[in-house]
Amino acid sequence: MTSAAQTSARQASGKYDLVIKNGRVIDPVLGFGREAHVFIKDGKIVKVDVDSASVRREMKALDSNQIIDASDKLVVPGLVDIHVHLREPGHENKETVKSGCRAAAAGGFTSICCMPNTTPRIDNQETVKFVQDRAKNADAHVFVVGAVTKGQKGEELAEIGDLVNMGTVAISDDGSYVQNAEVMRRALEYSRMFNIPVMQHAEDRLLSEGGTMNESFESTRLGLRGSPSVAEEIAVLRDIALCRFTGGRVHIQHISTRGAVEAVRQAKKEGVNVTAEATPHHLILTDKEIGKEFNTNLRVNPPLRSEDDREAVIEGLVDGTIDCIASDHAPHSAEEKDCEFDQAPPGMIGLETTLGLVKTYLIDKGYLSWGDALRKMTANPARILKIPVGTLGEGTMADITIIDPEKKWTVKADKFLSRSSNSPFIGRRLTCQVYKTILEGRVVYER
């Protein structure tokens, strides 16, 4: 018997496959926030134990390669990103399901939701199945979001029942807004039957037509066509009204304006079934960045807003109006971005920088505690999607992220595992890096 075979035989028969010891375990669901040890068997969490003496005894039966020492590290539920573009099928030059999952693992995400604006659109069972097949044995769980309407054209409802039957967890026409209020009303009513949220890219196209950046003095100064904040605010207000009327459930994607945040805040107070997400770039950057060098990696939709909007999004995140932090990971090739600002496709990658940005710009600046931040990247998105992840509870899948919270690093274009490197944060010095990412008990990423 080779030693590897011996090890695997011993593991198969042993009480545990893997133990993560001495880490500071934070699970917003369980309420943990102290040193503990996580025991894993058959890809599931057996227990989270705070008794170090018993851990020492139990570990004697384990091989050294079955023990991860997480001293000075945070051990948290695998992160969940509710908004990711994997680009496959159709745009494999930008990203594939596999490469996107590798990027997710490198960023500490074990569960990601992929948006349906691929080519063809994910508006039918076959395409859902295709993506799910691609995601088999990938480095993250992929939850598919189906289209609201056929071809994402905003006209006829997609076969939402079929999509849900295939495992779709939500529907969205992301990239475009369901402009027709009647269609949106029917989508909210119909999706109620399956208890899934309609995720909305809230942007009234009639108001934002041709806009390439936020409409503000910056767009005025630069002569770039502006997309007004009121296009988002009106879209959000309409959807809240439709939710109230239909009893449906809407999730506002990448919220970016003060007016929209305030609308969601009031709607929640009133009991309307609305949730919202915000991206790191809308929490950190403003439209003032664009004029510095017309960096096309700053072109994104919704656009980077004013400082006042940025502050409002942070306030919404802090007071719970905004439920999730989502990357809106949107890969584009270097060739596509190497052009005139207003010709560049909108979008930026984010899976590999989100955690570092959240720590550096939200936790270290005192806006969020680790517990609050993690809740918005684990339990909250899992709750909205009703998926059984985002916690370290006994018997759940052993999706775990081990974080080196004070590790300093610099974002570099050539270090991304994503196929694309269109990040506006290249060159930034961040604090906090993923140490290991564990998917169903298997280490899928380690530094």
Add this chain to the structure above:
Amino acid sequence: MSRLSSRHLLGLEGVPRGDIETIFKTADTFREVLDRTIKKVPTLRGITVVNLFYEPSTRTRISFELAEKRLSADTVSFSPSTSSVRKGESLRDTLQNIEAMKIDMVVVRHTSPGVPYFLTRFSDANIINAGDGSHEHPTQALLDMYTIYKKYGKLDGLRVLLIGDVKHSRVIRSNIWGLKTMGASVALCGPATLLPYEVEQFGCDVYTNLHKALEGVDVVNVMRIQLERQQLGMFPSQREYTKLFGVNKEKLKQLKRNYTIMHPGPINRGVEITSDVADGNKSVILDQVTNGQAVRMAVLYLLRSKDDERGIL
């Protein structure tokens, strides 16, 4: 001889007063050349200038081409319909190919704001912005300002009114930056739908009433109104635009002093300005065109002389 602080002219925002004064002084020299029988100097002999015009232009392109020829530069003009742009070549590839032919300066006009800046990132040539979308058109503003300067001997303390489509006008933007740097006070006037968001942050007085806007003004610079804007719903009709914002003798009667009428062209006669005003004794519209020659020669010479030591001759 004092030089400019940059080797490119991308816009007038942030360009120091000293640079503008240097351009004016140099333009005086070239203005004299234009009155000679032989309107040509060997200043840029051996220098190759490419005029890269991605957007249709007649007068700006001709003005640059003539300025270059009168400086003895070798020039090539290039526009998308006669190039490989239609074959899908990227802007970067196009310029890098041209640059591989060992060119020295690029005059660029493009529909996208920021393109001149974009070119500086991968080109060693001196880049001159001849209009980038609605962003800036620095040589037009320089020639406007030079024309005012020639008439009044100064810009400090003058009040200049710019009338028209403030939202889409690169000429207005460049004029705002340049005039403010030179100590003039700037007023803007146009329909509310053509005033861009937060326009007051330019630090200008903004009006939607032409009568009020004209109060105490020394210079009235009337912009061409693009009639396509009406189709986009920016104003109800050409008739109403002319009624509210068109400049005519009657409306100008309130101006007592030695005022000046300008227009960067091309003129829609009878729309934004009546013929009697455009051709009247207060108009310096054709002087602007002549001065444009001198100013563009000055800019070409000064940018190049930052890289190598040349005299004007």
